[in-house]
Amino acid sequence: MNQFSNDRLQDQQPGVEAEMTPTPDFRPFYPGSGRLEGKTAIITGGDSGIGRAAAVLFAREGANVAILYLSEDEIEDAEKTLELIEAEGGAGIAIRGDVGNKKFCNDAVAQVIERFGRVDILVNNAAEQHAQQDFENVSEDQIEATFRTNIFGQMFMVQAVLPHLQEGAAIVATTSVTAYRGQDLLIDYSATKGAILSFTRALAHKLASRGIRVNAVAPGPIWTPLIPASFPPEKVESFGDSSTMGRAGQPNEVAPSILFLACADSSFMAGHVLHPDGGAPTAD
Known part of the structure; x- marks a missing residue:
């Protein structure tokens, strides 16, 4: 059984890793x-969360890494992640802004090109979720915000990087186990993750002729800042218990799947989804 603390529940999205108990493994x-x-x-x-774990792993494997993050409230997390990237021997840059804003996506990619001269890999990982017991109470604003971050943001980022991607480049999306089995507290979020799944498959077909591979990961219950920022206390305390493995996963248990899809090890894979989900068959 997990021992996650609910005494530091957060009231902002996507949450702050530095305030979590226990600290996620990255x-x-x-x-x-x-x-x-x-x-x-x-x-x-x-x-x-998963983004930090992937950033550190990518740096360990020799990449320079640009991390995009949402708000000033997360600056401590962003600075820590940059330190971790540099400790692995990589160069890093942190760019603050909202991926749901197309102009920001274009500007962020321009900054990466200016700094590093190239982009080879895009990991579309940013997301938000808002638990709601009664679907009729999910507001129009919440639906729009969730779709804008989770799926519009992925589309905007792909449009921004495509002019810079060469043959051999890779795009990796983060969808979710909820795209396959739903989640009754996260109906709008689950819908966006289903949209990401379809987007991944369609984009993979579109870009294969250019030598650009597009794949995705569909994590199950993973201990990230979204959890204490989303769920009521009783859900946080028992988070992941219903998975086949009887626990939630950690971000560093998802990052290797992202790395595999980003590197040449997966050179004959396109439009596929890996499932680091703990065998999670039921809603948490």
């Missing part, structure tokens, strides 16, 4: 082997 399991040597990656929502 450190890579193994030494690097140069699988991303010379590459530049952009990771949205890269300051914390």
Whole structure:
């Protein structure tokens, strides 16, 4: 059984990792082997959670990493992630803004090109979710905000990076187990994750002829800042208990799947989804 604390529940999205109890595990399991040597990656929502774990792992594998994050409230997380990237020998840049704003996406990619001269990998990971017991009480503003961040943001980022991607580039999306089995507290969020799944498959077909691979990961219950920022106390305390493994996963248990899809190890994969979900068959 998990022992997650609900005494530090957060009232903002996407949440702050520095305030979580316990701290999520983000450190890579193994030494690097140069699988991303010379590459530049952009990771949205890269300051914390799954994004931080992927950023650190990418740096360990030789990449320079640009992390995009939402607000000033997360600056501590962003600065910490940059330190972790640099400790792994990579160069990093943190860019603050909202991926739901197309202009920001264009400007962010321009900053990455100015700094590193190239983009090879896009990890579309930023997301928000808002638990609501009664669907009839989900506001129009909440629906629009969730779709704008979760799916519009992914589309805007792809449009921004495409002029810079060369043959061999990779796009990795973060969808969710909720795209497959739903979540009754997160109906609008689940819908966006289903849209990401379809977007991934369609985009993979569109870009295959250009030598650009598009795939996705569909995590199950993972201990990230979204959890204490989204769920009521009783859900936080028992988060992940209903998975087949009887626990929630950690961000560093998702990052290796993202790395696999971002590097040449997955050179014959397009439009596929990996499922680091703990065998989670029921709603948490």
